[in-house]
Amino acid sequence: MTTAMGAALRRIQLGNALSAFGNGFTVPFLFIYVAQVRGLGASTAGVVLATFAVAALLVLPFTGRVIDRRGPLLVALAGSVAAAAGSMGLGLAGSEPLVIASAGLLGAGIAVIQPTLATMIVWCSTTATRSRAFAMQFFLQNLGLGVGGLLGGLIVDTSRVSSFVTLFSIEAVMFLVLGAAVASVRLPRVPRVDDLIPTDGRKGGWGSLLRDRAMVQLCGLGFVMFFACYGQFESGLSAFAVEVARISPTMLGVALAANTTAIVLAQFAVLKLVERRRRSSVVAFVGLIWTVAWVAAGVSGLVPGSPVIATASIISTYALFGLGEAMLSPTVAPLVADLAPSSLVGQYNSAFALVKQLALAVGPAVGGLMAGASMYGPYIALLIGCSLGITVLALRLGRSLTAAQDSPLRAAPQAPRTPGAVTASAPAGPATSGAPVSVQRAEVEPVGAAA
DSSP states (O other), rough: HHHHHHHHHHHHHHHHHHHHHHHHHGGHHHHHHIIIIIIHHHHHHHHHHHHHHHHHHHHHHHHHHHHHHHHHHHHHHHHHHHHHHHHHHHHHHHHHHHHHHHHHHHHHHHHHHHHHHHHHHHHHHHHHHHHHHHHHHHHHHHHHHHHHHHHHHHHTTTTTTHHHHHHHHHHHHHHHHHHHHHHHHHHHSSSSOSSSSSOOOOHHHOHHHHOHHHHHHHHHHHHHHHHOOOOOOHHHHHHHHHHHHHHOHHHHHHHHHHHHHHHHHHHHHHHHHTSSSHHHHHHHOOOOHHHHHHHHHHTTTTSSSSSHHHHHHHHHHHHHHHHHHHOOOOOOHHHHHHBTTTTTTHHHHHHHHHHHHHHHHHHHHHHHHHHHHTTTHHHHHHHHHHHHHHHHHHHHHHHOOOOHHHHHHSSSSOOOOOOOOOOOOOOOHHHOOOOOOOOOOOOOOOOOOOO
């Protein structure tokens, strides 16, 4: 990796961490803020939460093409400004229409930011560094959310609207910081495409993506993953923990903290274990881990009169989910990038983000409906089945991947290094607006240095 690419990647990661830090100030308190502090009721709070998903579903189908045609910098800046405006609007809005409109603007901005940052990370990384770059992004996101939520809890006061205005102001400023960090990045005119699939003359768009069998399989797998994990955190799983396992809200907070702690502690230890293994096998193993997690959740509701066992089981469930997430972060996002033709990196990232949003919309709805109907037995059985399905779908996906896509570090030829060797980006791919044409010289390692 060139020095310039490394510097650009550090700025992108810093902006990502600070925006997650700002987001952590508001996410845990949004429902309470709308329903109680602003006095708009639980139904309006539910509409606000749904608006985030709807806004993302509206903008993501178009985001990828814009990224690939105009470059990710301008799109990231637009998303940062929109998110900042939406966050500030939520803090100041006192009526239902303004709160919903602000939530829509914030949701659209965040949805746009996700694939643009992923595309920029792809542009500033290579096959050898990409897994570590995405693992760092996920680590910093969770760390920022956790620290932000902790500090937000110290500031928040449900008797004072001004305390929430402070929270949303901090979030807005952090989104603007992200925009400033992105604006200072000097990306190469084209991404490093030496390790991506060539375009083969295809014009691109949704048609090309839907003809990519491996990508379609990965999107199906991604939907099941997000449905079975993230889509249940704030709906069916939390309801099951409180209503069936009978754990206290305080212990539920401890369980959520265990999830974040598992991610933060395990991320880089896990990275060393998975980055040289087949990606499909890693995802299949995550399915087995999550199967155990859902079995543990089921056990928590089957042991009557034993709050200690129930609490330990629920905490174990959330911790196991965190371990699985730590294994997926250096695996799935780099796989999306390595499946993408060189001119469709933004399209592929946006498509996968769209799949995630669909799962995050459907997951809570299904979990909430089954919890409302007290169908907890079928609910646990459904999620155990989904987790086993992840394993099956991942192994099937592995048969559609090339060796370089499934395990790039193991498949890469270990060519001897030559002193003074120069590597250059291939001149294919979307141009970044206004960026000069340049060829970066790679830093040279001594002969015999570790790859």
